[in-house]
Structure formats: C-alpha cells, structure tokens
Amino acid sequence: MTVPIFSAFLIALAAPAAPPAPAGDVAKGIAAWQAGEHGRAIALWAPLAEAGDRDALFNLGQAYRLGRGVQRDAARAATLFERAARQGHTGARTNLGLMLYGEGRRAEGLRWLRGAADAGEPRAMLVYGTALFNGEPLTRDMVTGYALVSRAAAKDLAPARTTLAEMDKLLSVDARREGVALAQALASGERELAEVLSPPAEVAVAPSAEPRPAPKPAAPAATPAPSRKTVEAPRPATTAKPASKPAATTSGAYAVQLGAFSRGGAAQSLYDRVKDMPALAGKSPAYVEGGGVTRLRITGFASMASAERACAALEARGQACYALKP
Template identity: 35%
Template structure:
C-alpha cells in the first residue's frame, strides 16, 4: 500500500513517504544549482532503499566531498552497492578506484561489464588496457574498437587517445578495429534491422549526474539526463595509452580511401552517404563514394587519395565532428 502524496512523476510514485517535490532527479537539480547539501538530502532516502542512481550519486558526493565530508571509503561503498545492481557508471568508477590501488584484474572485469552496457569510460579503459597490453592481452584492433566507441559517445579523452592509436596502427588493424566497433554497436540486431553503425547515439541514463567538473551555471532542465562519462572521470583518474612507433607502410601501388562505416545493406550505406553530404558538405563534397562488400557487410568508403596523409587529414576533420573515420589502402 502506498502512503503520502503521489506526484505526476512516474518514477517517484514507486516510493513511499517521499515529499511531492522530492526525488533523485530533484537532487540533480539542486546539485547543479550548487546546493550540494540539499541534493544529498534528496538522494539519501532513495539510496537507503537501494535505488542504483541514488547510490551512484551519493558515491560521487563522497568522492568529491560536496554536501558530505570527503570520504573515499564511503564513496567506494556506495559505488559497490550500485555496481552490484548492474549500474554501469558505478561499475566504471569502482573499477577506477580498484585499479588505483593495484586491483587491476578486478577492475578490468568491472569495465568489461560496464562496457557491455555502453559505458564510455569503461570502453576507454578497456581500449587503454588492450593497447598497452596492461592486465589484458595486447590487441590493437580491439583497443581501437573500444576507443572508437568511447569517442563516438563523446568522451574527450577518447578523441585524443584515438589520435595516438591512429598514428600507431596499420591500416589493416584500424580497419579490423572499426569493423569490431560496428559489430559491438549493432550487436545481434544489425543483420535483421539494417540500421547503420556510422555514429551510434549514446544511451542516456536518467537521474545521474557527471559531478567531477564544477558547473559555471546550472544547465537547462533538458540536460539533466546526462550522457555517462562526459565529465565524471577527471583526466588524472585514467591513464593515457602509450604512443607506439607507427607501423611501416608496406602497401605499394593502388590508392587510399576513407572508410566511414559498415552496414548490413548497401541501401543503408547509400543513405548514410547522403546524410554525410548533407551534414558535412565542406568536408566530403567532391569525394566519390564506394560501396565495398565484405562478407555480410557493406563498407562505405569515399575518395581517391594518393597517400595516407591526405586521407587521414580528411578523416581527422570528420573525427573532430564525432564521426568515425579511418584511411584504408586499396589495390
């Protein structure tokens, strides 16, 4: 039986003895207005009932010492309780705390769980581990795939790391990594839906906030459902991939193209090219598209470049806009 006032918000209606204007999301509003103590007051009863978002937000508060005393042990406890409920950002943050004290194997397990739920920070960390061969086996195509996913989700560190990888990996490794990223994003639904994997939209997580970077001004209400990982982890919390010597270019003859995505149907690839020409005319206008079959996939490629430098220059402009792209050599 429910007690107390029932608000119009469906989420709050699930709980009892909660004021009409109170709730996890209302705590987010107060936090972003710098009312940290008020935010914590909103979250505490929900955390006590085991709400994963509230547990995660309490972990963030204790990690930063806002609204409550700074206490890393309590932060870890809240993260762990949320992580046990499958909360991907909590799994990611808990993994970082464990890795900082040397428990890298356990951290990697948590990041693998969170990455499967498309958490950008976890994808970033797995990319770093596989690139460096740290804790997990060195696997550059897989590292490139994870980092591409994190970059597509908007994680700033991922863009810088992806540039390091692009300079280090061979075209074949980058091509393999891009196809892995496409397969990860599309999952088992790709073959049946035919949806493009050019630039997947990141999954949004309601009622959690990115708390590690102070806000200059409260964001608009529409921004309260934040993209996980945009600013939750400070740069100092996560390692950068070590730069490796560029792989020698053994290709001779032929030409270079830029690869823009992989699709289950050529019609979808053609639709994606039309969209790219409309959204990025200054970058791709004048380039000739090509649709290269590869097993059950169709790769969208474009352009004719005499060398990889010219192709990568175009790709970099697209990557800066959040679009995956890499240079490929054709015979």
C-alpha cells in the same frame, strides 16, 4: 565474476531487497544538487540509498567522492558505487572501476569497467580498450581494443581521440579496418563484447586472487619489456623526469596522470593545452618514460583528496585524469 571489494557487503546482499524508491524523489535530490543545495540533496538521497535505489546510491557516492555536502570519504563512495554497480548502474561501474584502477588495483578495476564498456560508457571503453590493446593485465586483443577506443572517440571523448591516433601508428591498415568494422558491429548491437572476448578468463589473474597493492616508490612494480605495439593506460608512477621549464609548485607527494604517448612531444603538447586550468595552478608537470611511452603527470598535490578534486574539475572539461598515490 568480480572479486568483492568489501566483504561486509556480502551480508547486505543476503538481506531481502527493499521495494524500489520513487524515481521522483531521486529527481528532487538532483534538482537540489544542481541548485547548490547539496545538504538537501543528500537528505533526499540517503533514505532512498538505504532502501537500495541504484540512482540514489550512485548520486550519494558522487557526493562522498567529491566531498560536497558531506565530508569527503573515498571508501564510503566506493561502497555506494559498488552497491549501485551490482545493480547494473553503468556510471557506478565506471567510477568504481576507475577508482580501483587509479589505486593500482588494475585487474580488479578492469572487471568493473568491462561491464560499463559493454554498455558503451566512453571512459570505460577507453581504459578497457587500452588494456586489451596492451595485453596487460588482460589477454592481448589489439583489434578489439582498437574497436573500443574507436567507439569512445566517436562519442567525442577527447583523450580517446588522442589514444586512437597513437594506436593508428602501431596497427596495420587491415587491422584498423577490422577494428572499425567491429566497432560498428558493437555499436549497432550486431555483436556483443562478451562473444568477442575470450571467455571466461580474459583477465590474466585468478578471479580469487587478492587485489594487488599500489606500488611504493621504494619498490616500484616491474615494467614490461618495451614493445612498439603498446599504448599505455594510466598507472602508478615509477620515476619522473621534470619538464625543462616546470611551473612553480606547491609541496605534495600526490600526482595526477593525464595521458600516455608514444611521442614525448605529444605529452608536452597536452600539458601546454591544460597548464592554465585553475585545477593545476601552482603544480608542475612530470614526464615519466618507460615501456616505449611517455606519461604526463602533474605533481605537487598535498593529498589524495586534492588530487581527486583536480581530476573531477579536469574531467568536467573532457580531460581524462587519474589521481595517483606516492
């Protein structure tokens, strides 16, 4: 059971459900959006979202998340995503889970990502699978974690392929074979994630617990003891080690994280591949070491909004990205 993010939403759940909105009207909004007519798209989606149409809720949430046609409002986007996610919208579950995860509310975000991972969403499978593999904050299940990341990699998600290669170094041949077999069974529908995981409390925090706030630089969250069997999922920064040849940077305390690697050279290689992307122009790499891995972060963003815009641009190019608060 998930923890409600917005208590006011419980009141909305108690209201009678409105009849489903015509799918054609949602499609008209999508056509307008693709034509660059963001305001018209929002005008079409807004009444449908108010009526409870999950696709309109998701699309309107995207508009608020990206700040297109409306002023950017992450809280409003999260509310809309949650309403759609509660109706089983896989994209909304993924976006909401990733937003919470990026804010440091990892256990809460993973609760949403589990449903999306069960539905086969590649980004959700990557993050949830990595958390299972690491055993934080989930109960460790390295084989199932490997299976989920394998499925994400099979869907051509580039960061999943990179993470899978790191996992290959840490698992025995037999364990990898077991993971591949499980991935195939999950993909075919022969098995379901719910029956594989330990019910009902695979999240190592009580469901009623308050979400953990993102750690502040002055008092960083405790780092788990180093383990050779850990491939870290993205999480908030502790201390950063600048690259030997940093690019010219603009001032700003916000950052984005692109990946975590057991070899520092892999982090440098990823930066070499993405450093010329326009979204990272004028920003500097930082290599954060801890827990036996090196995390690649790009620093110098003036606001959370600018960091999330950069992530949106990178994600459109197939690169996983998480915006981080200072």
